[in-house]
Amino acid sequence: MVEEELLAERFEEHRGQLRAVAYRMLGSLSEAEDAVQEAWLRLSRSDTSDVQNLGGWLTTVTGRVCLDMLRSRRTRREESMDAYETFVPDPVVRSLDRVDPEQEVLQADAVGLALLVVMETLEPAERLAFVLHDMFAVPFDDLAPIVDRSTAATRQLASRARRRVQGAVPASDPDLARQRQAVDAFLAASRGGDFQALLSVLDPEVVLRADAGALAVGAAASKQVRGRQSVAEGAFMFRQLSQYARPVLVNGSVGLLTVVDGTPVSVTGFTVVDGKITAMHILSDPERLARLGLVALDDDRSPSPTGDSPGTQG
Numbered sequence: 105m106v107e108e109e110l111l112a113e114r115f116e117e118h119r120g121q122l123r124a125v126a127y128r129m130l131g132s133l134s135e136a137e138d139a140v141q142e143a144w145l146r147l148s149r150s151d152t153s154d155v156q157n158l159g160g161w162l163t164t165v166t167g168r169v170c171l172d173m174l175r176s177r178r179t180r181r182e183e184s185m186d187a188y189e190t191f192v193p194d195p196v197v198r199s200l201d202r203v204d205p206e207q208e209v210l211q212a213d214a215v216g217l218a219l220l221v222v223m224e225t226l227e228p229a230e231r232l233a234f235v236l237h238d239m240f241a242v243p244f245d246d247l248a249p250i251v252d253r254s255t256a257a258t259r260q261l262a263s264r265a266r267r268r269v270q271g272a273v274p275a276s277d278p279d280l281a282r283q284r285q286a287v288d289a290f291l292a293a294s295r296g297g298d299f300q301a302l303l304s305v306l307d308p309e310v311v312l313r314a315d316a317g318a319l320a321v322g323a324a325a326s327k328q329v330r331g332r333q334s335v336a337e338g339a340f341m342f343r344q345l346s347q348y349a350r351p352v353l354v355n356g357s358v359g360l361l362t363v364v365d366g367t368p369v370s371v372t373g374f375t376v377v378d379g380k381i382t383a384m385h386i387l388s389d390p391e392r393l394a395r396l397g398l399v400a401l402d403d404d405r406s407p408s409p410t411g412d413s414p415g416t417q418g
Contacts, residue, residue: 131193214356317389
């Protein structure tokens with residue numbers, strides 16, 4: 105019993121990083137928790153007396169678990185391409201009011217929703233090589249056995265993933281104050297019904313991705329919208345909800361949480377470049393929102409559904 109308790113304590117020391125690994129691999133907070141729990145089960149059943157670096161061992165085990173989950177997800181996935189075009193990963197939401205300068209530095213390294221969306225297009229093995237090597241510095245020699253490839257081939261997987269990610273994700277302004285200025289301008293224009301002001305804060309090529317779940321229909325259905333005019337028209341249509349929105353941190357960047365009568369309605373992540381909003385990712389699927397603990401956040405009692413930082417982005 106004593107040995108098991110000591111092992112559990114050692115595992116808890118690494119839980120935060122393991123959750124960060126799993127979240128980047130899966131884009132789902134609940135699945136990330138499942139993967140971390142499976143890593144614990146594998147640890148409890150393994151002889152690790154010869155393991156010199158338990159954190160590294162657990163990281164690769166978690167990566168292997170997530171790889172299996174991604175492959176299973178891809179095999180059973182029945183969604184159409186339209187469903188992928190509107191998919192938004194689970195957001196990690198924190199209170200903006202509690203951020204101090206040291207936390208700002210940490211949050212600037214958080215993995216954004218836009219990056220997670222692009223990572224959904226990667227093959228499972230590519231995603232593993234990219235996440236574990238580029239974000240967590242796991243050597244290719246350690247990754248090769250997991251994906252059943254040579255070290256050189258594994259290096260190529262990460263390189264291919266890196267090219268696809270870098271070419272698709274714009275670099276967001278890392279300054280939270282400048283992000284806040286753009287988001288506040290968007291919110292003020294929406295609340296005031298000022299269509300021209302909405303246009304002025306949106307980049308001409310802005311892309312909006314809204315994931316409302318499979319049951320939503322009509323104007324509230326999942327959609328992908330491109331272009332400043334179309335995005336502004338959508339924001340104008342739903343302007344009545346803007347009075348219930350308040351700024352929060354969404355995956356380390358300034359975003360909006362909308363709660364109506366104690367029920368979370370949406371979480372919106374923004375990408376801000378040169379003072380303009382270039383991308384918006386909206387999760388309004390009621391079933392998924394209900395699992396994120398956002399009511400507690402709205403009451404300003406709990407800063408995060410996971411209790412830890414999303415970690416760093418490579």
